[in-house]
Amino acid sequence: MAYVESATGGSSIYVVDATGGEPRQLMAPFGASEAPVSVPPLRVVFTPDSRAVVYDRLAKADFGQRLVFATIADVVQGDKTDELTLPVPEGVIATREDFRGVPAQLGYSRDGKKIVYQLSVSRGRNALFVADANFTNPRKLADLKDPRAEWTLPTFSPDGTQIAYTDTLFDVGAQAIFVVNADGSGVRQVSKPQRGDYHTSPSWGYAARHN
Structure with missing residues (x-):
């Protein structure tokens, strides 16, 4: 399962086996990013094949410095992160x-x-x-x-x-x-x-x- 941890300094996304075990951080706290955000993501969902989770976060737009929401796919096993179009x-x-x-x-x-x-x-x-x-x-x-x-x-x-x-x-x-x-x-x-x-x-x- 995937969940959001909100704490002082930012919000992070974790995945953990339903039987328990050590949670794995998929995304560093928002507050540590180049474009910090003051609110946690509103929704974190698994892709149908359960290989990645999809969520929204703020990012700098490539057409300027304005912050916009980007939709991200983060793999559950491995380190690859893709911005979805x-x-x-x-x-x-x-x-x-x-x-x-x-x-x-x-x-x-x-x-x-x-x-x-x-x-x-x-x-x-x-x-x-x-x-x-x-x-x-x-x-x-x-x-x-x-x-x-x-x-x-x-x-x-x-x-x-x-x-x-x-x-x-x-x-x-x-x-x-x-x-x-x-x-x-x-x-x-x-x-x-x-x-x-x-x-x-x-x-x-x-x-x-x-x-």
Whole structure:
């Protein structure tokens, strides 16, 4: 299993066998990097073959000194680390500077065939995308209201037909859970927060099916 250790001086990612044993550090503390970050990664997920974990961290953009989120794949056995290039449909991203301006929060479908993630599509505007797990055939799923999109955490249903996520209701002053079909249709709000409520981290029961 993989987990985040948050401590004074930064946050690190570790993997450890489910039976116990000595944890192995995959990533040095954020605070020790060239581009420190003040928050831990929001999501750490294994690739379908379990050979690597995927996570977001801040990095310096190659087009300037501005810090942007980069999505990283770190192998579980060995020392190789790769920055992933998230697929984007033609004409969706307004400017290169806006690319990956928010954490991707990438997640895999339970059959390992699809990925869901978020990207900045223009300054202050973000959207959810789905693609094949080999990072081909990207499609935009839904526009997001929250310009920061820190707690979107998109999650596939067990059968892969729906995706749950968090978005902000600015007219209410709260965050709610939404569901969208995997083909981009049928966006609907499923939780009803009151002002000041934060409904986050949606998780599907294993018996969940498309209705």
